[in-house]
Amino acid sequence: MTMIQCISPVDGSVYAERPVLSLDAAKAAVERARKAQKAWAKRPLEDRVQLVLKGVARLNEMVDEVVPELAWMMGRPVRYGGEFRGFNERSNYVASIAADALKPIEVEDSQNFARRIEREPHGVVFVIAPWNYPYMTAINTVAPALMAGNTVIIKHAAQTLLVGERMVRAFVEAGVPEDVFQNVFLDHDTSAALIAAGSFNFINFTGSVEGGRAIERAAAGTFTGLGLELGGKDPGYVMEDADLDAAVDTLMDGATFNSGQCCCGIERIYVHESLYDAFVEKSVAWVSNYKLGNPLDQETTLGPMANKRFAKLVREHVADAVAKGAKALVDPKLFPADDGGAYLAPQVVVDVDHSMAFMREETFGPAVGIMKVKSDDEALALMNDSQYGLTASLWTKDVERASRIGAEIETGTVFMNRADYLDPALVWTGVKQTGRGGSLSVLGFHNLTRPKSYHLKKVTA
Structure with missing residues (x-):
């Protein structure tokens, strides 16, 4: 049987x-x-x-x-x-x-x-x-x-x-x-x-x-x-007028909660050059506060990935990006529970580009890539440079600007100043693959x- x-x-x-x-x-x-x-x-x-x-x-x-x-x-x-x-x-x-x-x-x-x-x-x-x-x-x-x-x-x-x-x-x-x-x-x-x-x-x-x-x-x-x-390979775009702390808090949570195993998790973030350095610094600090460990322990805030083969893919994507010039900023020593198997430390990766699988293929783990951009047009082109389209998260105080950019994004849902949420009053849908x-x-x-x-x-x- x-x-x-x-x-x-x-x-x-x-x-x-x-x-x-x-x-x-x-x-x-x-x-x-x-x-x-x-x-x-x-x-x-x-x-x-x-x-x-x-x-x-x-x-x-x-x-x-x-x-x-x-x-x-x-x-x-x-x-x-x-x-x-x-x-x-x-x-x-x-x-x-x-x-x-x-x-x-x-x-x-x-x-x-x-x-x-x-x-x-x-x-x-x-x-x-x-x-x-x-x-x-x-x-x-x-x-x-x-x-x-x-x-x-x-x-x-x-x-x-x-x-x-x-x-x-x-x-x-x-x-x-x-x-x-x-x-x-x-x-x-x-x-x-x-x-x-x-x-x-x-x-x-x-x-x-x-x-x-x-x-x-x-x-x-x-x-x-x-x-x-x-x-999915859902993007976030942080504009120069964004609430920086709110963007870091929401996007990092969207990238890493449930060990990054979310259909609409944030996998790539584009940040206006004026906020880029501060956003990266705050994001690394935010992610570094996780406690990786046994999910049955009430003190654990980040559990293992569902299977060691899923964690293996994340490690491969990060390693490939680093080999091509990217930098992984989170100190692995902060996460002694990372055993090389299902228990995987979170990671923030910079100096990434779209030649890397990490920024193009679904990683589905607690790792996110961050790129610097100069304009809405550059961010829009990068957000649409994907075979997927489930959600996109826009960070700005300007609703009209978000609506204008959102109309050009090839995606199923456009978020403004939030991410990684399914609103049951709105249809949950996607485009492309x-x-x-x-x-x-x-x-x-x-x-x-x-x-x-x-x-x-x-x-x-």
Whole structure:
């Protein structure tokens, strides 16, 4: 029997393992979901919304189990308390807009005609969730999909093997029917076979660019709807009128929190020459205050990366940049817990340029490159010199300037004076190799449903 294992970054042990479903067993799960979907969709919308919210509340009651599990599985320090704040905010917001987002568009209701557009659930939605924020990224699709009348099958990354199992347990205990929300453990071949067979009506995947390509290849010719949130190399731009201390605090947090393992983490920063030296000095001091260590220790502020192979890539990117003339400014002696494996010290790198992989490829770790710029045009060209486009963070007191520059940035979200935040009222989307589609907001509901038109001619005397 093939097993999926979660290797803990805390100590390298096997923290959890589960048997892989056979293709026949996986098909049976999909069939149960399909049979359950029509009855689920016929329930009143408010009933579905309330059951989802009860599931969210039930998961909150599991906090004492969930938080240390996350530390063991992917290394986030327990002091940060899991992902409940964002998880709850997103769930509550989509619940609050569900009725408006899904209500029919009335074109005409006259003596002669009734014309309207309604939103109809796709059917069975397959959610393939990542390990870096396994609860928050999953709920982005799970909550609105269920509220809209879809059934959901969820598959989590091996690194956070227990998350889908725990989410489903919470929702079922809260009253969501078992076949409406199911967790599965699948290998890549079985997942690809299900997708290629057109088993799902919509697929949402958050993960690597290569993972997205594999899903597109598997789905080719099936016309299955896809939502793909893939790589990122998000920039920050600090203009000469920025609040320097606020920019350092937010951008360094955005670059290093969760050991830099954030889809919208800041990976490269462009600073106006008038603030550059001060920004770099303050950034190095800020990052140097981290305490790297065991995530189960309440004093730890920076845990290990989720897997030693992820840390290896970060070290390779930094080393390559240094070999090409860059300078790494954070003293590694400040972080004795850096073991050359999953435990990795944060780093600030200067004298970088776009010939370096460190400034062009996704690093996904607690290391950030900083470049000096002379003008908005130079910063804009550098920000757009990327194969990715998820978010961009602009720092200025001038809203009109930020809006003007933001209009030229090839990205999904433009931030001004903040970073690394997902606003559930705004669609979460990207361009270029960051992916396609969008989650949350009214548009997220639209992506999880299809329009159906009604043109009804009334019988008149």
